[in-house]
Amino acid sequence: MVSLLDDEVPVLLAKVGHYPQHHGGLGVVRTVGRLGVPVHAIVEDRFTPVALSHHVTRSFVWPTTGWEEPDRLTDVLLAIGRAIGRRCVPVSTDDEVAVLLAEYADRLKEWFLLPPVPPGLPRLLAGKATMHRICAETGVPSPRSRAPADHDELIDAGRELGYPLVLKNLEPFSRLRTPAVCGTTVVRDERELLGRFQGSMPPVLMQEYIPRRQAEDWITHLYCGPGGVVRVVFTGLKLRSWPPYAGVTTRAVALRNPELAELAGHLCRSIGYSGVADLDWRYDRRDGRYKLVDFNPRIGAQFRLFENIHGVDVVRAMHLDLTGREVPDGPQAEGRIFVAGQLDLPSVAVWLRTERRLPPDLLHERATERAWLCRDDPLPSVIEAIRFMGSVTRRLARSTRARIGQ
Known part of the structure; x- marks a missing residue:
């Protein structure tokens, strides 16, 4: 390599x-x-x-x-x-x-x-409503979604989709300039929904909620060459995230899933996507389908979970391809475990509280790839620990001031 x-x-x-x-x-x-x-x-x-x-x-x-x-x-x-x-x-x-x-x-x-x-494709894929439309056009399942233009449409969409439902920022750039939510957010009823949008209507996507106990969260990372030809594709199961069930992957395992790999490849070939991509899916046990919830036209934070047997991940594949070199073909390395350090600790705590037991993987499966810790590059993990503690301290201070001011 x-x-x-x-x-x-x-x-x-x-x-x-x-x-x-x-x-x-x-x-x-x-x-x-x-x-x-x-x-x-x-x-x-x-x-x-x-x-x-x-x-x-x-x-x-x-x-x-x-x-x-x-x-x-x-x-x-x-x-x-x-x-x-x-x-x-x-x-x-x-x-x-x-x-x-x-x-x-x-x-x-x-x-x-x-x-x-x-040129215009990454914006369409990163946009939640336009991605949903592309899924419909290419025959790729996705959760039912609506992008309301005003408060009346907000109420109608909530009643049509049913509660609880998921809220997401609608488009790239608008999520930084006029964020509707801090991240993927679940609202339980109409009162909670309207409480979030009392003033002007920010760009937001409303999405059908797939019950947690009826679902599995899967991820697909791939690199495609010209015309959407897949050079490498990887699949894995998300075990935990932070915030729970909706946020950044904190623990995942690489598992070969030919059906999901083919579905992701079909989508990229159909639209001619070229580059690295990170796709999030929910397997809905109610109808037995994998439903695309996010298409990120970039690397995913946990991309190092995946390699093929030649040690090629999506970043190495892109570098090889764009420099005119052959991308070694081969099956993905099975069973690799990715852990995102301190972010996995609160996700374990939530699991323990809701499930009344420790996660089954916690004691039996050691991480293959850690987000921060590694022997050949130790300083970033030290700096991250310091900054992480600073972030926690600032949030606790803000929370304390808010309670005192009440």
Whole structure:
């Protein structure tokens, strides 16, 4: 594997928005940095975990909010490309920069090697309502969804979909500029729904809730070449997340699922998607179908869960493909376990409280890949622990002030 990657072509970890404690970005710099590929990273400050990884060749401090004009964001990306001095492979860790790279590919191609994805496609896939429409057009199951334009449609959609229901931010960029919810959110009744939207109507998606005890959460990570031809595809089962049952994956296992792999491949071929993608599915036991709940046109934070038997993950596959090298074919490595460190602790606590027992995997299955801890790059995990404790302390302080003020 070491001899396969072109170490003359660097990687740029690209991002828009403020999320300095992101283990997916750290996974990117480690997976190619270990193979001798120079890695450059856009960071919020010089003391993020990624910035202090010894695999990073150079950090570019560029704090962004998502409110910036796309032309301005593109100008800065071009300036970073010129500073690197060689065409490089950008790896997106958020939907916004994935949209930007696709829609401004003609300008950016001078300094960046980019998958030939149709320019408008990543925005449509990252948009929750447009993704639902694409699923309907391609015959891929997805939960029933509505995007209300006003409060009357909000009420009607809630009654049509039934309660509880799921709320999500509707589109990339709007989730940063005018967020409807902090993340995937479940509301239990109409009163709770209306309590969230008393003023102007933010862009929001309302989605059918699939009961937890009637469902399994699955993930698919893949890299597609031109025309949606699948180069590598991986499937796995999400065991826990934070917040529970709706948030970031905190523990997952790589499990081969040919039906789901074929479904994801069919979708990408049908729409001509090219690049890395992270798809979230819910298996609905009520009708025996896998339903697509999110299509992220970028890496997923837990992408290092997956490798094939040749050690190729989606980031390595993209680098190989875009530099004109063969992507080694082979089945995925079975049984790998991914754990997202301290985020898994509260998810275990919730499991214990609701199920009245410890999770069955906790004592019997050790992690193959950890989000933060690793022997060859220890400093990011130390910095993450410090920043994590700072975040917890600030939240507790805000909660205490709120109670005192009541």
